[in-house]
Amino acid sequence: MDPEKIQAVLEDLLKFEDVYACMVAKQGMEGVVPDKSKFSPKVLGIIETLQTTIDNEFQIIKQYSDYGLGEMSFRLQDFEVRLYVLPGSEIALIAITPSQANRGLVEVTLENARRKLIEIIKA
Amino acid sequence: MTNDVLVNVEFSEKWAAREAGREMASRVLAGLSGKPKFLIVYATIHYAENGGFQDLLDGIYDVLPKDVPLVGGTVTGFTIRQGCFSHGIAGMAVAHPNMDVSVSVGHNIKRNPSAAAKECAKKLEVDLDVSKQPNLFLFSFSAGTEILDVPPIGRSPVIRSELLAKTVMSGFSTSQYVLQKGSGMEDDLLASLVAEIPNCKLLHGSAIDDVKMLRNYQFCNNSVLTNALVCLGIKSDLSTAVSFSHGAEPNIPFEITKVSDNGRIIHEINGKPAAKELLRLINWQDDFFEERSFTRRFPFFPLGLYINGKFFIRPFVMILGDSIMLMTKVEKGKAFIARINGSSMVSSVDDALTASNVTTPVFGVFTSCAIRFMALGREVYRDRDVLLKHFKDTPFLLGYCGGEAVYTPETGLGYLNESVGYAVFGSD
Numbered sequence: 001m002d003p004e005k006i007q008a009v010l011e012d013l014l015k016f017e018d019v020y021a022c023m024v025a026k027q028g029m030e031g032v033v034p035d036k037s038k039f040s041p042k043v044l045g046i047i048e049t050l051q052t053t054i055d056n057e058f059q060i061i062k063q064y065s066d067y068g069l070g071e072m073s074f075r076l077q078d079f080e081v082r083l084y085v086l087p088g089s090e091i092a093l094i095a096i097t098p099s100q101a102n103r104g105l106v107e108v109t110l111e112n113a114r115r116k117l118i119e120i121i122k123a
Numbered sequence: 124m125t126n127d128v129l130v131n132v133e134f135s136e137k138w139a140a141r142e143a144g145r146e147m148a149s150r151v152l153a154g155l156s157g158k159p160k161f162l163i164v165y166a167t168i169h170y171a172e173n174g175g176f177q178d179l180l181d182g183i184y185d186v187l188p189k190d191v192p193l194v195g196g197t198v199t200g201f202t203i204r205q206g207c208f209s210h211g212i213a214g215m216a217v218a219h220p221n222m223d224v225s226v227s228v229g230h231n232i233k234r235n236p237s238a239a240a241k242e243c244a245k246k247l248e249v250d251l252d253v254s255k256q257p258n259l260f261l262f263s264f265s266a267g268t269e270i271l272d273v274p275p276i277g278r279s280p281v282i283r284s285e286l287l288a289k290t291v292m293s294g295f296s297t298s299q300y301v302l303q304k305g306s307g308m309e310d311d312l313l314a315s316l317v318a319e320i321p322n323c324k325l326l327h328g329s330a331i332d333d334v335k336m337l338r339n340y341q342f343c344n345n346s347v348l349t350n351a352l353v354c355l356g357i358k359s360d361l362s363t364a365v366s367f368s369h370g371a372e373p374n375i376p377f378e379i380t381k382v383s384d385n386g387r388i389i390h391e392i393n394g395k396p397a398a399k400e401l402l403r404l405i406n407w408q409d410d411f412f413e414e415r416s417f418t419r420r421f422p423f424f425p426l427g428l429y430i431n432g433k434f435f436i437r438p439f440v441m442i443l444g445d446s447i448m449l450m451t452k453v454e455k456g457k458a459f460i461a462r463i464n465g466s467s468m469v470s471s472v473d474d475a476l477t478a479s480n481v482t483t484p485v486f487g488v489f490t491s492c493a494i495r496f497m498a499l500g501r502e503v504y505r506d507r508d509v510l511l512k513h514f515k516d517t518p519f520l521l522g523y524c525g526g527e528a529v530y531t532p533e534t535g536l537g538y539l540n541e542s543v544g545y546a547v548f549g550s551d
Contacts, residue, residue: 015138016210100415102334107500108200108209115206 005120006032013113014038018101020079021047024117026091027058043096046079054094057083062090075099082106084114086121093117128361128548129218130486131155132203132518136211140174143212144182151187151216158188159216161224161355163262163488164195164342165522166212168332176340176347179212184345191216192226194355196264196330196341198522199493200503204511207503209333209496215520217486222359225250228343229312229352232265233299236308239352240315247356248320256358259323260365260546262488263316265352267307267329267525268450270336271298278335280421281414281442288444292388306387309526310452310538312352317530323356324365324531326546328490331525334497339525361548364479365529369542370471371436371463373427375404379455386452388443389426396445404460412442422498425541427461428453433534436461436541438494450526450540463541468495469505472543476513481547484514489521491543496523506543 006024011034013022020040025031029051039047057072065085073082078099083092093114097106133150137143143166151162162183170179176197183193200209227246229239243263251259271294272278282288299305307329317325330339343353377400381391392400402411405424410416425436426449441448487510496503510519527544530536537544 012136012138102497103419104497104500104503105199105209105333108207108496108503111501111504112206112208 001121002123003032006117007034009113009116009120010034011038013095013109016109018097018106019109020096020098022093022095024091024093025054027055029054031091043079046076046081046096049076050081058090061085061092065090082110084110086114086118089121127220128485129155129157130215130518132213132215132520134201134203134205134208134211134213136208138169138173140170140176140178141182143170144179145185147212147214148183148186151214155216155218157218159191159218160222161217161226161357162187162191162193163215163355163520164193164212165198165201165520166195167200167208167210168197168338169210170212171338176342180342180345180347183214192224192355193342193344194226194262194264194353196353197332197339198328198524199331199334199496200523202503202507202510202521204518207507213520215486215488215518219359219361221256222357222361223251223254223256225356226343227354227356228348231350232312232352233305233308233350236312237315240312241319243352243354244316244319247354251356251358254358256360258359258362259320260357260359260363261320261323261325262355262357262546263313263325263327263352264341265307265309265312265327265329266341266350267331267339268336269304269338271304272337278337279414280440281412281417283412283442283444285444288446292383292443292446306450307526309528313528313530313536313538316352316354317536322532324363324546325529326365326488326490326544327528328522328524329526331493334493336525361485362550364481364547364549365531365545366475366479367527367529367537367539367542367544368471368475369436369463369539370467370469371425371427371434371461371541373434373459374462375460377404377458377460379453379458382453382455386454387449389447389449389453397447398442398445401439401447417442422494422541423463425461425463426453427459428457431535433537435537435539436463438541451538465499465502468499469502469509472506473509473512475545476509476547479547481549484517484547484549486517487514487519487545487547489519489543489545490524490527491521492527492539492541493523493525494541495543
């Protein structure tokens with residue numbers, strides 16, 4: 001796993017208008033996190049909340065990853081938190097998007113990032 | 124014949140417009156051993172803020188020989204062998220000795236679509252008149268529908284206040300004619316185009332942005348255009364299968380009983396206010412029209428109707444008080460709420476390509492509705508799986524557009540919404 005390549009994928013994701021924040025993380029929010037100054041200021045509060053609660057989601061990921069859990073998402077205030085589990089791992093691409101975003105476009109954007117991350121992790 | 128056809132489809136995901144144009148064109152030319160006869164380009168709207176579309180085209184022509192004609196425009200995304208993309212630029216180049224091409228432009232399509240179509244057709248006819256090749260194919264791309272972002276309404280697809288809705292509806296004609304913001308008028312535009320050039324096969328796409336529908340651009344050679352029709356005319360010895368699919372079927376019948384003068388707004392269904400009657404027909408509560416829900420649900424409840432024996436769908440794109448706006452003209456008469464879902468959207472493409480009888484395609488061009496892209500989300504990769512199944516190593520280019528259409532002399536003009544139109548090239 002090459003953190004610099006992962007960082008590049010995440011920084012590319014942040015160029016999309018509807019990706020307010022993103023990271024590749026596992027339990028404890030450990031992982032690759034882009035420079036937070038590149039996150040939308042709108043979600044800085046949400047990031048703090050997630051840091052204290054996201055372990056619950058990772059517990060679910062851990063329990064279901066062997067059964068093919070692909071993604072989880074939930075709405076928090078005016079935002080959607082999306083977790084895309086990278087296959088065969090307990091690592092997830094986490095992205096925060098506005099709840100009013102065009103869901104289809106956001107999904108394709110995140111799916112492409114997920115595919116790139118899988119390639120990087122495989123290498 | 125087809126052994127002489129060289130085709131390559133490439134892309135770039137770079138954000139800076141000039142670099143993206145250069146990278147895409149370099150990749151296209153690197154995979155093509157001859158000089159292309161034309162280049163079709165689909166680009167997402169992001170380049171408007173990352174150098175601009177003129178830079179994008181300049182980047183392409185930094186690499187592409189200046190005399191290679193180019194047509195295309197902005198799309199919501201594209202699907203090619205390499206993947207499905209909501210950002211970037213894709214290009215298809217074709218080289219073939221038995222092929223003559225011409226590109227042309229019609230201007231001010233939203234003010235006078237018929238005049239624009241005639242302007243466009245005239246140059247094509249003159250340029251291609253001398254060609255000895257037997258088969259004429261047109262790829263047209265025009266400015267799609269744009270909506271005004273007017274405070275306090277914004278660009279909401281749902282305006283329930285009758286007063287605001289009437290204000291918006293009364294502003295449509297001014298907006299359309301004076302500002303040239305409004306319907307893409309593709310049904311009128313294309314009817315005029317094929318009336319001028321009836322002996323062709325045609326595939327059409329309409330330019331769009333990221334489905335905000337605020338702006339879109341068309342490209343012809345090195346020019347960035349708005350409110351234009353651009354057209355690539357190809358005369359060659361290649362045969363072309365042109366058709367469409369959508370995956371919808373008629374479900375709940377009703378009568379359209381009152382429409383606006385331009386046919387794009389339905390005021391009454393079954394003799395009752397249209398929006399309320401729509402809710403009753405689909406057995407849904409008023410929260411169907413809550414903006415967030417409506418945006419997600421409307422693709423799955425399109426209006427369906429038969430035209431010349433073929434079933435077409437027209438999504439209800441905007442609720443205006445008790446009226447409903449469509450992207451296309453309809454007439455009073457029998458219609459349906461159609462049944463459609465993500466699975467049927469994708470499988471219909473598979474079915475249509477299977478039925479097309481093109482056993483050895485040499486390349487394929489597709490124009491799909493951006494609403495499908497919205498509705499399918501990451502499942503849009505299933506579109507790509509279907510295309511890979513049929514095309515194998517053969518290149519294809521699919522753009523998600525603001526409207527699509529097909530025409531053949533045998534089937535006539537089919538203006539489409541929420542569908543996929545295709546032109547698959549091969550030998551007879």
